[in-house]
Amino acid sequence: SLPIYASQDGSNLVLRMDNAVVAGDPVAYHAGGVKSMGKFSMTYGKVEVRAKFTQGRGSWPAIWMMPEPATAYGGWPACGEIDIMEHVNNESVMYHTIHNSSVTNANGGSTASKAATYNTTDYNLYTMIWSPNDIRFYVNNVLQYTYARVSGGGTQQWPFDVPFYLILNQAGGAGWPGAITNADLPFSMQVDYVRVYKLPLFSNGDFESGTIYPWTTWGGGSSVVSTDARTGSRCIRETGGETSIEQYLTGLTPNTTYWFGGYAKVSTAGQSVSIGVKNFGGTAVNATIGTTSYSNASVTFTTGANNTTATVYFYKPLSGTVYGDDFYLEKL
Missing domain, CATH: 2.60.120.200 (Jelly Rolls)
Structure with a gap:
C-alpha cells in the first residue's frame, strides 16, 4: 500500500x-x-x-x-x-x-x-x-x-x-x-x-528575570543589579551620561488610552530621571522623578486612530546614577 x-x-x-x-x-x-x-x-x-x-x-x-x-x-x-x-x-x-x-x-x-x-x-x-x-x-x-x-x-x-x-x-x-x-x-x-x-503587551517591568530583555538600551550604561531594588531582588540601574532603556510595544488598540508608570530614585539630590511614552500617534508624554528614595510616576497616553505601537522609556538626561523598578502598563 x-x-x-x-x-x-x-x-x-x-x-x-x-x-x-x-x-x-x-x-x-x-x-x-x-x-x-x-x-x-x-x-x-x-x-x-x-x-x-x-x-x-x-x-x-x-x-x-x-x-x-x-x-x-x-x-x-x-x-x-x-x-x-x-x-x-x-x-x-x-x-x-x-x-x-x-x-x-x-x-x-x-x-x-x-x-x-x-x-x-x-x-x-x-x-x-x-x-x-x-x-x-x-x-x-x-x-x-x-x-x-x-x-x-x-x-x-x-x-x-x-x-x-x-x-x-x-x-x-x-x-x-x-x-x-x-x-x-x-x-x-x-x-x-x-x-x-502572542507576546504580552509589556513585560519584564520588575527585572526579576535578571536580564534587560525585551528592553533595549542606549547611552551611558544600563544594567540589572541585585541591589537597591524596590521589591523583589533586582532593579535597573542607569549610570554615566545620558542613558535610556526603551521597550517597543505592539498589539495596542487604536484610539485607546493606556496608563504607564513605575518607580524610581536618584543617587544624589539634584539629579532626575523620566518615565515616558513616545511614538504612539500623539505628542510624547513623560513624568520626572528626583527623589533619593523610591517614588512613583506615571503618564496616560491615547493611541492614534491607526496606531497599534508605542515606545515606553526610562530616561536619564545627565550624568549620575538612578534606579528603576516595578514598571507597569494598564489599559484604561
Whole structure:
C-alpha cells in the first residue's frame, strides 16, 4: 500500500521520507510536510514545537517560517526566512538560522546561524521568540542564539515585520545534507505539539528575570543589579551620561488610552530621571522623578486612530546614577 507521508499515529504528527515505489510515479524518493500558509500566519510572537527525529545520511528535517505574502520584500532571500530547527545527516547538533539579503550568500549559506546540541534520542522543545527588536532561539528552554535588529539596517537586514507562516517537513537528498544512503531510510520526524503565543503587551517591568530583555538600551550604561531594588531582588540601574532603556510595544488598540508608570530614585539630590511614552500617534508624554528614595510616576497616553505601537522609556538626561523598578502598563 502507499505509505502515508504526513499522518497522525494517535499521539504525534508523523512526517516521513522513504524510497518506496509508487505506481505511475518515477520519483525515487517521497517525503511529507505540513504548512500553515493561507490558514495561519503571525507577526511577532512565540512558537514552541516539541519533536524528535531520526538521523541518517541525506536526512534534513526542519521547522521553519516563510513570509506571507512571499514577495513582501522581494524573492528569496530578500523576503526573509526563519529556521527554528534544522538537522542534517548524523550530526550531534541542530541549527538555528536566519536568511535575508544581508546574511545569505549566493550559495544559500548564512552567516546568521548557530549550531546547538540536543537530545539525539528523545523529544526536544524548540522555541522561537520573535519581537520587533530581535529573534531568539531556544532548545529545551535554554537560549542558544539571538539575531538582533540593527538600527538603520533596513529591510535587507530586517524583513521580519510582516506575517510569516509555519512549515514542518522531513526532507533530504539534495543541497545541504547531500545524497541519501538508502540503507538509512526511512527518515521521520515525530511532532508532539505546536504551540503559538502572542507576546504580552509589556513585560519584564520588575527585572526579576535578571536580564534587560525585551528592553533595549542606549547611552551611558544600563544594567540589572541585585541591589537597591524596590521589591523583589533586582532593579535597573542607569549610570554615566545620558542613558535610556526603551521597550517597543505592539498589539495596542487604536484610539485607546493606556496608563504607564513605575518607580524610581536618584543617587544624589539634584539629579532626575523620566518615565515616558513616545511614538504612539500623539505628542510624547513623560513624568520626572528626583527623589533619593523610591517614588512613583506615571503618564496616560491615547493611541492614534491607526496606531497599534508605542515606545515606553526610562530616561536619564545627565550624568549620575538612578534606579528603576516595578514598571507597569494598564489599559484604561
